[in-house]
Amino acid sequence: xxxxxxxxxxxxxxxxxxxxxxxxxxxxxxxxxxxxxxxxxxxxxxxxxxxxxxxxxxxxxxxxxxxxxxxxxxxxxxxxxxxxxxxxxxxxxxxxxxxxxxxxxxxxxxxxxxxxxxxxxxxxxxxxxxxxxxxxxxxxxxxxxxxxxxxxxxxxxxxxxxxxxxxxxxxxxxxxxxxxxxxxxxxxxxxxxxxxxxxxxxxxxxxxxxxxxxxxxxxxxx
Amino acid sequence: xxxxxxxxxxxxxxxxxxxxxxxxxxxxxxxxxxxxxxxxxxxxxxxxxxxxxxxxxxxxxxxxxxxxxxxxxxxxxxxxxxxxxxxxxxxxxxxxxxxxxxxxxxxxxxxxxxxxxxxxxxxxxxxxxxxxxxxxxxxxxxxxxxxxxxxxxxxxxxxxxxxxxxxxxxxxxxxxxxxxxxxxxxxxxxxxxxxxxxxxxxxxxxxxxxxxxxxxxxxxxx
DNA sequence: CGTGGAGTTGAACGATGTCAATCTTAGTGG
DNA sequence: CCACTAAGATTGACATCGTTCAACTCCACG
Numbered sequence: 001x002x003x004x005x006x007x008x009x010x011x012x013x014x015x016x017x018x019x020x021x022x023x024x025x026x027x028x029x030x031x032x033x034x035x036x037x038x039x040x041x042x043x044x045x046x047x048x049x050x051x052x053x054x055x056x057x058x059x060x061x062x063x064x065x066x067x068x069x070x071x072x073x074x075x076x077x078x079x080x081x082x083x084x085x086x087x088x089x090x091x092x093x094x095x096x097x098x099x100x101x102x103x104x105x106x107x108x109x110x111x112x113x114x115x116x117x118x119x120x121x122x123x124x125x126x127x128x129x130x131x132x133x134x135x136x137x138x139x140x141x142x143x144x145x146x147x148x149x150x151x152x153x154x155x156x157x158x159x160x161x162x163x164x165x166x167x168x169x170x171x172x173x174x175x176x177x178x179x180x181x182x183x184x185x186x187x188x189x190x191x192x193x194x195x196x197x198x199x200x201x202x203x204x205x206x207x208x209x210x211x212x213x214x215x216x217x218x219x220x221x222x
Numbered sequence: 223x224x225x226x227x228x229x230x231x232x233x234x235x236x237x238x239x240x241x242x243x244x245x246x247x248x249x250x251x252x253x254x255x256x257x258x259x260x261x262x263x264x265x266x267x268x269x270x271x272x273x274x275x276x277x278x279x280x281x282x283x284x285x286x287x288x289x290x291x292x293x294x295x296x297x298x299x300x301x302x303x304x305x306x307x308x309x310x311x312x313x314x315x316x317x318x319x320x321x322x323x324x325x326x327x328x329x330x331x332x333x334x335x336x337x338x339x340x341x342x343x344x345x346x347x348x349x350x351x352x353x354x355x356x357x358x359x360x361x362x363x364x365x366x367x368x369x370x371x372x373x374x375x376x377x378x379x380x381x382x383x384x385x386x387x388x389x390x391x392x393x394x395x396x397x398x399x400x401x402x403x404x405x406x407x408x409x410x411x412x413x414x415x416x417x418x419x420x421x422x423x424x425x426x427x428x429x430x431x432x433x434x435x436x437x438x439x440x441x442x443x444x
Numbered sequence: 445c446g447t448g449g450a451g452t453t454g455a456a457c458g459a460t461g462t463c464a465a466t467c468t469t470a471g472t473g474g
Numbered sequence: 475c476c477a478c479t480a481a482g483a484t485t486g487a488c489a490t491c492g493t494t495c496a497a498c499t500c501c502a503c504g
Contacts, residue, residue, distance in 0.1 A: 066361075079346055106339075113335050117328075120342050124301055134356035135288055138403040142492065173451060181361040186492060188452055205451060205500095364460070395483060405461060410484055427468090427483060445504100452499070460491085467484070474477080 017115060018048065018074075024108060025098040036089040036097070037078060043085050045099045046078030052095030053170045056087045057178065067179035070171065072156035092170035137180070145180040146190045147215050150200070154210065165210040166203075173205070239337060240270065246330060247320040258311040258319070259300060265307045267321045268300030274317030275392045278309045279400065289401035292393065294378035314392040359402065367402040368412045369437050372422070376432065387432040388425075395427070 025048070030036060036047055039058055054071040068087055071077050077089055109116045137145055153167050169176075177184045191208075194200045199212040247270070252258060258269055261280055276293040290309055293299050299311055302324075331338040359367055375389050391398075399406045413430075416422045421434040 109339065109342075110335050113332050113338060116335065116338055116342065117331065120331075120338065120345065123342065123346055134360060135290065135403065136282070138356065138360035139288075183493060184451080185453085185494085189492090192452075394481095406483080407462080407485085408460060411460095414484075447502105447504075449502090450500085452497105454497080455495090457494075458491105459493090460489105462489075463487090465484105465486080467482100469482080470480095472477100472479075474475100 017118060020112075020115065021048070021100060021105075021108070022098065024104040025100050028097050028099045030091040030095040030097070032091060032093060034091040034095065036091065036095070037085045039085055039088045041085050043078065043080040043083055043102060045101050046076065046080075046105065047089075047097040047099055049073050049075045049077065050096040050098060052097075053092040054089050054095060055092050055171060055175060056089050058087050065178050067171075067175055070152070070156075070179070092175075142180075142182050142186050143190050143193065145182060146176075146187065146194065149176060149180055150208075150210065150215070163209060165213070167208055167210065169206045169208065236340075239340060242334075242337065243270070243322060243327075243330070244320065246326040247322050250319050250321045252313040252317040252319070254313060254316060256313040256317065258313065258317070259307045261307055261310040263307050265300065265302040265305055265324060267323050268298065268302075268327065269311075269319040269321055271295050271297045271299065272318040272320060274319075275314045276311050276317060277314050277393060277397060278311050280309050287400050289393075289397055292374070292378075292401070314397075364402075364404050364408050365412050365415065367404060368398075368409065368416065371398060371402055372430075372432065373437070385431060387435070389430055389432065391428045391430065 027050075028047070030052075036054060037043070049071055051073055054075075054077065055067060056069050056071060056077060057065050057067045059065055070092075071089070078085065080086060109119065137148060140148075150167065153169065154165075157167050171179075173184045173187050176182075177187045180187065191200070191202060195202050197212075199210070199215055201209045201211055203209060249272075250269070252274075258276065259265070271293055273295055276297075276299065277289055278291045278293060278299060279287050279289045281287055292314075293311070300307065302308060331341065359370060362370075372389065375391065376387075379389050393401075395406045395409050398404075399409045402409065404412075413422070413424060417424050419434075421432070421437055423431045423433055425431060
């Protein structure tokens with residue numbers, strides 16, 4: 001279910017490219033629970049995350065939320081269609097982001113074919129990866145899904161304060177369930193199970209430590 | 223698991239754009255089982271399907287194949303990374319395709335920012351849809367997955383010869399299983415079940431008729 | 445102190461995977 | 475032209491895993 005636009009070692013844009021973009025950007029701040037944009041709203045800007053975590057989701061009729069991805073610093077978010085956002089984005093922690101007005105961005109891209117080509121390449125790569133990831137997840141066990149989810153968080157864990165391998169989970173169990181396609185109960189049970197196995201240690205529901213480093217290698221089998 | 227680059231009503235490129243591209247293209251033919259390109263091979267060209275059906279897949283260690291998508295006429299295929307194809311493409315039927323040499327294509331895009339911008343827009347749209355589709359599938363029942371798969375084929379069914387609502391399945395049950403993330407047995411059982419319910423009629427394993435038109439509406443619930 | 449939301453745990457059920465047997469069909473060679 | 479073969483497809487029995495429904499715990503907040 002990994003669906004962000006970056007992939008750990010591959011930020012969407014290079015440092016120089018982001019600097020170019022910074023010329024047309026402004027800084028925005030959002031509190032916990034703040035909405036960056038809402039599905040269906042007219043799109044006027046896209047964002048590049050500076051700090052914090054964002055949940056991107058879509059509603060499927062009858063209050064059924066699908067969490068498409070979690071976004072971390074350096075991610076680009078706000079993909080749109082026909083001038084409207086296709087997803088909703090909500091801040092899970094206090095968030096700082098660059099805001100890029102669409103009109104200026106389009107002008108910039110139109111006059112910088114190389115920058116645009118890079119966008120194209122990166123986009124196709126990242127989304128292809130996301131698709132692959134989604135398919136992979138669709139055929140693995142609940143345990144493996146949780147491990148992949150933890151691995152995702154681990155890769156983006158930018159707070160190495162305190163013990164290494166400590167991961168903060170700013171989202172709720174429901175968010176994790178809506179992201180992995182499991183039920184809350186299954187998510188909870190598997191956290192407990194991983195703890196019993198000695199793979200992780202739950203400090204509290206929103207903070208855990210990874211004890212068994214090799215869970216990364218173990219992820220593939222399913 | 224819908225993952226093609228087009229979406230029925232949204233061909234990747236407009237007629238004019240394809241005409242532009244045709245200037246640098248040549249025609250290629252492939253027999254049933256023919257390989258258009260293989261995962262990891264150096265990429266020299268991309269293809270635009272003219273006729274036939276193509277299976278695009280990736281191997282996950284130990285002979286485990288994931289079918290990422292099926293491609294139909296007007297689809298663009300051959301996405302690559304670092305000069306290499308990331309997937310393999312095999313013809314399920316006799317295939318005719320335009321071949322676009324990458325060097326010429328890149329030159330064309332570099333000098334046509336508008337064409338490139340269109341590429342960018344279309345790509346982000348289609349892949350976003352594919353991602354959504356994959357996630358949707360990951361949380362629905364086997365029956366709903368099969369229905370979505372049939373719906374996909376129906377949208378691309380370009381052979382209205384004979385009775386309407388007749389669909390040809392050029393792929394094997396294993397391919398369908400590898401595409402939907404189910405087992406062959408579950409795929410088979412659900413075909414049988416849909417027939418018992420009167421939703422479809424299996425003429426033979428590679429050809430069926432859709433009897434209940436409203437299965438389309440029924441797909442969402444899961 | 446309650447109260448309510450989030451999280452965890454238990455028991456029973458149901459759907460899908462697994463293993464194995466059988467059926468069908470297309471292709472092959474006599 | 476027919477019989478044999480092998481691959482694909484279907485079906486059944488059973489095991490497994492995740493969901494469902496329900497109860498209970500744990501905090502944060504009033």
